[in-house]
Amino acid sequence: MPAAYQHTTRVLVALDCIIFGFDGEALKLLLIKRNFEPECGKWSLMGGFLNQTEDLETAARRILFDLTGLNNNYLEQLQTVGTVNRDPVERTISVVYYSLVNIEDQDTAAIAVHQASWIRLANKPALIFDHDQMVATALQRLRYKAALHPIGFELLPATFTIPQLQKLYEAIYDTQLDRRNFSRKIMATDLLLGTGEKDERSSTKKAQLYTLNAEKYRQYLGGNLTFLPELAAMKPV
Amino acid sequence: MPAAYQHTTRVLVALDCIIFGFDGEALKLLLIKRNFEPECGKWSLMGGFLNQTEDLETAARRILFDLTGLNNNYLEQLQTVGTVNRDPVERTISVVYYSLVNIEDQDTAAIAVHQASWIRLANKPALIFDHDQMVATALQRLRYKAALHPIGFELLPATFTIPQLQKLYEAIYDTQLDRRNFSRKIMATDLLLGTGEKDERSSTKKAQLYTLNAEKYRQYLGGNLTFLPELAAMKPV
DNA sequence: TACTATTGTGTCAATACTACACGTTTTCGA
DNA sequence: TCGAAAACGTGTAGTATTGACACAATAGTA
Numbered sequence: 309m310p311a312a313y314q315h316t317t318r319v320l321v322a323l324d325c326i327i328f329g330f331d332g333e334a335l336k337l338l339l340i341k342r343n344f345e346p347e348c349g350k351w352s353l354m355g356g357f358l359n360q361t362e363d364l365e366t367a368a369r370r371i372l373f374d375l376t377g378l379n380n381n382y383l384e385q386l387q388t389v390g391t392v393n394r395d396p397v398e399r400t401i402s403v404v405y406y407s408l409v410n411i412e413d414q415d416t417a418a419i420a421v422h423q424a425s426w427i428r429l430a431n432k433p434a435l436i437f438d439h440d441q442m443v444a445t446a447l448q449r450l451r452y453k454a455a456l457h458p459i460g461f462e463l464l465p466a467t468f469t470i471p472q473l474q475k476l477y478e479a480i481y482d483t484q485l486d487r488r489n490f491s492r493k494i495m496a497t498d499l500l501l502g503t504g505e506k507d508e509r510s511s512t513k514k515a516q517l518y519t520l521n522a523e524k525y526r527q528y529l530g531g532n533l534t535f536l537p538e539l540a541a542m543k544p545v
Numbered sequence: 546m547p548a549a550y551q552h553t554t555r556v557l558v559a560l561d562c563i564i565f566g567f568d569g570e571a572l573k574l575l576l577i578k579r580n581f582e583p584e585c586g587k588w589s590l591m592g593g594f595l596n597q598t599e600d601l602e603t604a605a606r607r608i609l610f611d612l613t614g615l616n617n618n619y620l621e622q623l624q625t626v627g628t629v630n631r632d633p634v635e636r637t638i639s640v641v642y643y644s645l646v647n648i649e650d651q652d653t654a655a656i657a658v659h660q661a662s663w664i665r666l667a668n669k670p671a672l673i674f675d676h677d678q679m680v681a682t683a684l685q686r687l688r689y690k691a692a693l694h695p696i697g698f699e700l701l702p703a704t705f706t707i708p709q710l711q712k713l714y715e716a717i718y719d720t721q722l723d724r725r726n727f728s729r730k731i732m733a734t735d736l737l738l739g740t741g742e743k744d745e746r747s748s749t750k751k752a753q754l755y756t757l758n759a760e761k762y763r764q765y766l767g768g769n770l771t772f773l774p775e776l777a778a779m780k781p782v
Numbered sequence: 783t784a785c786t787a788t789t790g791t792g793t794c795a796a797t798a799c800t801a802c803a804c805g806t807t808t809t810c811g812a
Numbered sequence: 813t814c815g816a817a818a819a820c821g822t823g824t825a826g827t828a829t830t831g832a833c834a835c836a837a838t839a840g841t842a
Contacts, residue, residue, distance in 0.1 A: 312635045315594040318555040321627075321638060357552040360636060364627035388625040388640050390558075390601035398549045399597060401558060401640075403625050456693075471789075489831065491790075512788040513838040708820075726800065728821075749819040750807040 319399045321358040323368050324439065326386065326406040326446040327376065329414075330463040332472065334428045335479045336411070337443065338375065339435070341423040346396055347436040353443075354424070355402070368405040375422055377415025382408040382462040384453075386446055394438050406446040408462035454480055458499055458528050461520050469507045469515035470494060499524050556636045558595040560605050561676065563623065563643040563683040564613065566651075567700040569709065571665045572716045573648070574680065575612065576672070578660040583633055584673040590680075591661070592639070605642040612659055614652025619645040619699040621690075623683050631675050643683040645699035691717055695736055695765050698757050706744045706752035707731060736761050 327338035342352040356371045358364065365383065373379045383405055390401035411426060419425075427433070429447070434440060454460050460476050461468075474490045494500060501521045506514035564575035579589040593608045595601065602620065610616045620642055627638035648663060656662075664670070666684070671677060691697050697713050711727045731737065738758050743751035 313557060313594070313637075315557060317595060317597045318557050319595070319597075320550060320552060320555050321558075357550070358554060358556070358627070358638075360554045360556075361629055363629055364625065364638065385624055387622055388601065390595070390640070392598055392600055400550075401595075401601065403627070403638075469789090486831070486833090487789080488791080488833080493830090510788075511840060512786080513790085513840090515789060706820090723801075724820080725802080725822080730799095747808090747819075749809060749817080750821085752820060 319401055322355055322395075322400050322402040323358060323364070323371055324353045324355040324402050324404045324442060325368060325372050325375075326353055326404065326443055327372065328406065328408050328446075328450065328463065329411040329426055330476050330479060331411055331426070332475065333479070334430065336426040336428050337432060338409075338414075338419070338424055339427050339433075340375070342436065343423065350436050351433045352436045353439045354422070358403075364403055365405075368403070372405075372407055375418055375424060376409055377418045378409055378413055382459060384449075386442070386449055389438055389442070391438070404442050404446070406449065408450075408459065410463060410465055412465055451481060458497065458525065461499075461525070467503055467505065467517040467519050469510075469517055470500075471515050472507075497524070497528070499528065556638055557632075559592055559632075559637050559639040560595060560601070560608055561590045561592040561639050561641045561679060562605060562609050562612075563590055563641065563680055564609065565643065565645050565683075565687065565700065566648040566663055567713050567716060568648055568663070569712065570716070571667065573663040573665055574669060575646075575651075575656070575661055576664050576670075577612070577662075579673065580660065587673050588670045589673045590641075590676045591659070595640075601640055602642075605640070609642075609644055612655055612661060613646055613650075614655045615646055615650055619696060621686075623679070623686055626675055626679070628675070641679050641683070643686065645687075645696065647700060647702055649702050688717060695734065695762065698736075698762070704740055704742065704754040704756050706747075706754055707737075708752050709744075734761070734765070736765065 329336045329338060338354065339351050340354050342348055342350055354371055354375045356367065356374075358367050362370070365385070368383060368385075369379060372381065372383065384407075386404045386406045388401060388403045392399065394400070394402075432440075432443065435443065450459075454477070460473070460480065463476055464472060470491050471487070473494065474485055474487065477490070478485055499521050500518040503517045503519055505517040507517055508514060566573045566575060575591065576588050577591050579585055579587055591608055591612045593604065593611075595604050599607070602622070605620060605622075606616060609618065609620065621644075623641045623643045625638060625640045629636065631637070631639075669677075669680065672680065687696075691714070697710070697717065700713055701709060707728050708724070710731065711722055711724065714727070715722055736758050737755040740754045740756055742754040744754055745751065
């Protein structure tokens with residue numbers, strides 16, 4: 309058995325992470341100001357290169373941890389891009405992951421080191437290379453997925469109210485949902501466990517706080533269901 | 546600007562194609578008997594390596610064309626796998642695509658050259674490396690996708706009957722569907738155009754032949770809809 | 783204490799889904 | 813030639829889900 313294949317093309321493999329967060333009002337992205345050439349100083353996704361003895365997802369988690377200090381987040385491979393001239397320096401293919409993180413849990417020091425910022429999706433600046441396209445695809449995937457699976461919870465604090473959850477879904481789909489119907493739909497899933505506590509930050513009638521029913525949640529993640537058919541007619545990205 | 550990045554790890558990039566077909570009764574996979582080391586003689590997905598001046602999808606289409614003679618098929622990137630030791634020869638990451646092809650259109654000569662065979666999914670032999678896992682993921686994706694988008698048509702001849710379409714869906718989901726409800730659901734989409742012809746091959750009452758309404762079809766592909774909610778409670782892969 | 787904003791629960795009509803029934807077309811064999 | 817069998821096409825009734833909306837309860841504020 310040969311020690312290597314005959315084929316001669318070996319390319320650099322990059323990893324790029326699209327990091328979604330939610331601040332209670334809008335969807336945000338964690339973006340960095342690139343500090344090396346080319347395109348130094350421009351906005352970019354957080355990325356890095358694959359090491360020789362590192363699995364793809366391990367590398368993606370390394371990059372995510374490096375920026376946020378978090379290491380147990382929702383992380384999913386999105387796509388791999390490999391257009392010949394996508395990177396002007398040399399042929400590079402990039403395996404893109406997207407992650408959902410609770411903004412409250414982030415490591416602000418790590419973020420500062422990388423000159424990163426949480427930026428509202430609506431205010432996203434132009435990004436380098438094909439990163440804009442990656443973000444568009446990621447949002448599409450997030451919408452697609454969140455319509456079928458209750459993955460949105462990853463973006464919320466450990467305890468949250470139903471109105472907060474609704475605002476999240478409205479941010480993801482850039483739409484308005486009926487409060488009464490949303491509540492009924494969510495409660496029907498049995499995914500939420502009431503804590504008995506109330507959200508003290510709200511100024512008028514305080515909403516109930518819930519936590520996720522972890523066991524049910526795992527069932528839903530594995531299955532395939534119409535989570536919110538109301539969103540079927542969602543706006544295109 | 547440097548001519549290359551400092552980072553030293555450059556790896557071999559493979560492409561593997563999972564090719565689904567349908568023979569009127571069951572879902573099939575086009576598999577090859579591998580004719581080179583390692584694992585020579587064992588069943589495998591059709592694959593190849595990425596060339597220096599070739600986009601990823603271009604490479605996948607080249608590989609698909611090489612085996613089937615077809616070059617205008619449904620082809621979608623599935624995932625990229627890169628576990629460190631997945632290939633015993635050297636570090637290789639593989640970008641996996643899956644394709645849906647109409648078995649009738651295939652180039653039988655090309656298939657023979659590669660010692661390939663259409664094999665029922667139910668009779669799939671063990672494949673090399675992590676190819677079994679790839680196939681499982683592809684089936685999952687196909688089910689996921691076909692529940693929301695009418696992509697199944699790619700697997701059928703240009704004209705087909707509603708009972709044929711139903712058999713296809715039953716094969717994809719390994720389940721039984723109600724004939725009356727299925728028909729109503731499909732007709733409600735307005736995706737089918739009656740040809741006025743009938744399927745002469747059938748032995749009892751001849752079913753109507755339809756073609757796909759290409760324009761409507763493109764609309765559905767772009768959108769996001771609950772195509773067959775009845776399938777929500779589908780069996781796990 | 784009245785007023786306002788927000789939350790929680792309920793109702794009802796329209797729609798969609800599921801489980802069936804029934805008639806029609808075609809082949810095959812007595 | 814005709815009846816049985818098999819498969820196709822359309823329809824209908826009961827049930828569940830959805831979407832639109834009303835109303836009461838809670839908490840802060842003028």
